[in-house]
Amino acid sequence: MVRFRTFGPVLIVAGLVACAANDTDDAGGAAPEPDVLADLRADSNRDGTISFDDDSDTHKTTWDADNGAVFLANIDDDDERCKASGDDITIAKCNDAQDEVVNGEDDALDLARLKSRPWPKTPDDVTGHLAILTDAAADKIRIFKKVGESAADFEVLAEDNVFTAEEIRAGFELGIEAKDVVRDAAEWDGYVELQLTVTSPTKGTSTDVVLMRVAPILTFHHLLPAEQIWVSNTMTPGNAAMRKDLTTSCKAAGVGSPKTIDVVDPWTQDYFEPAYMSMPGPDGTQHVMRVNYRSANVFEPNKEKSPLRPAGQFVFKVRGRDVAGVQQFDIDHNPDMDTLNSFGNFETVPPYTKDGVSYPFGRVVRGKTKSYYPDKTFSKLIAAQGQQPEIDVDTSWLLVAHIDETISFVKAPTPRGWALLVNDAPMAKKMLEDAVKAGKGDTPMFVGKTWIDFENNTERPAEISISEVLADTEVMKASAEAAAEIDGQLEVLKEELGLEDDEIIHVPFLHIDYAGKSAAYQPGLVNGVYLSDTRFGAPDPHGPVIDGKDIFKTAFSEPLAKIGITVDYIEDWDEYHLGIGEVHCGTNSTRAIPEERWWKSGR
């Protein structure tokens, strides 16, 4: 996005001379230095420093891919004073921007800086004033003034603060933070214009303006290296089985053992979404604050103070130094659509370029239609970040309605650099039909699995033959519908992403109908966790074994092996598959911060 300042001239001459320090006169010679000068600078060229020695930070009223200063929403908890428990409303309020104090050196690092040019000629009768020209930002930001030598010596800048002639002569330093992230671009789009006015009753007035923008929150796409895998520890045998296989897979992938979260909610993917925001740091670095979104799932609408999905409080339990938690929800959102607020229904398409338009951080993809949609206030928050324009597909036909039930992404040695994994029910049906033709119709699948166990020692095995599956009206009906619906999803994705057929890997599994909607009948192989460039953890399909091989494992492993990815099969039947989810639903991943800088995206 290109943004220009929205008001009049930089320089206002009040009777006497006032001009910028490097102006020249009409004859081309050096203009006399003004007595009164306002020259406020931020890190507009994004090199991590504020320079007065050259022009590098003088493009300060434009915000585009090349210039424009950045600041952070200072919502982490650097000195870890916030409590990790409490009601949903209170717990979310605590962060470093909650008070008017710079809470130590780490907190000071989260402040973007502004400096005024030291101006020794400043007359004694000069006073200075800083104004926030962007009305919408006035109560969204806070400005501090540096008042001492140590890193954290800042005091909040009062609205009526007057800079003295002495301060203006010496030059002063400010720190700026946003008190919150941008939640609704219609209320505040994250930009702020700050104006320094320096006035002398005898020598005139000089003004200067700097345009700044608060850093957006960006979510991670699958291609970024996983740094930490998360999994709920629900203390059940089924959960333990999944964690055991997941641990093995993580080790093979070179990722550390998954960290467990002690909650009863097994759907680790759903209750939080890792993300980050950043601003330029010194020497080409970026100063990063990790952010975890809490899902907008409202589980207890009648509980005024704690209506949200309890496990989501995790984002505030891990809040700390350079780690923030963000929640946004509408208590009145239609509860029938609440499932769409889970982050299994929030994936990030990897980076790509189409028709000359680049998406270096990818795009958010969610299940959302005109009549079936996630929390609108959260959608506004996502849209307001402006970097990963959302793609919406129809997931309303699915019982759980999450996008991770039908698609995923992996690296691939192609010009695009990645491939789309997509569920293909007709492929699954054909595999089974081919087996029947080969005389293998009696081959069982789901061997050793049970649909349900109950207390009178009677077992209801899930084991079923290929022929029986093909004769199941409910499975066939739901699978045909899934084929058409997923084709509709694919049509949108092809259009938006420019995907060609050879960039799509088809993943076979069938569906079943429940309550008029669809769910994976077989463990949904696409619903796995991408652990490293060469490792994908998928649910064990427990498919029919023919000639010593599970034909569904083969059908999934072989195309991935061709692009250098080994699939580990993870046991998830009892805790996850029967609960209408799989491995991806039951895990989450914190990934590496990308090297790309969002401020260069042009958005």
Added chain:
Amino acid sequence: MNKRRLAFGLSLGLAVLGGAAAPAEAAAAPMSPAAFRMPAKSFAELSAEIAKARAIDPRAFVAVNGIVSHAPEADARARGRKAPVALYLAKLGPSALMPMLEMLAVDAPRGIPAESAPGLRRDLIEAVGLLKDARALPVLYAILEDTTEDAATVRTVTEAIARVGTDEAAARVLGALDASRDEERTRSILAGMGECRRLRVAEALAARLRSTGDEATARAAARSLGRAGNAWAWKTVGDRREEAKIRETAARALVDAYVRRDGEARYAASNALMVVDAPETPAIVAEAKKGASPEVAKALDKLAQRFARNPTRAR
């Protein structure tokens, strides 16, 4: 082997054999039995059937009760907060029918939290329908014909009756549709009707799809027609005498809907056409193009292209 657990790893340490452990917030009688709306003769016959079933296989009643009593826990742990309890109940097989009908018609499960009761009742209705046993019909009719039932229950019970699929079942569903004066109730009946693979039901769906002015109703009718004509499902059905006519009827109505509607209703019609996969579809689309506006003709070309590579057929 005694695994001592329910699906989702629910600990049976919490369970009471043969009866529900009553949570603190349990409501007294959250589920409304259908008995009082059933004809006396039907109820007497049902009571006798239930007694007979209990005498023959008391463990079936224990088994159903075991699942039902743990349904709220299963829901709480399921993704989307609704476990497919109906599927688990149906997996118990025909022996589960009378225990479930007893819960629906005579004696509602006890100790079920009020917020879980409606969903559990729908699970019981759906499971009964999946068993496709005509003995369930009097109970299901009583629920369908109660105009105070909520929309989700109306849809579920319509599906259940439709799945049984007898002449009488089809007639009762159509009667309920004709009698409905409430848009949401009508939409729910339409949504459930597609489970009935009978020509007269498909024709009624087609007529409603043509006549409705409401997009949500059109969407529901289109999807339901897709179900009635679902080509994959038909291959599993024993009596396929009406298949060709139903699929053609569905295809004609869906192409018409595709032409006359836009947005989500058009999208639903397109997907349903793929599912029905009627051989007449290309000809119906070609016919629809005659005299169509350029915009509609272009959309029909797109539809024809999609049908030519119908995603329900393996690549």
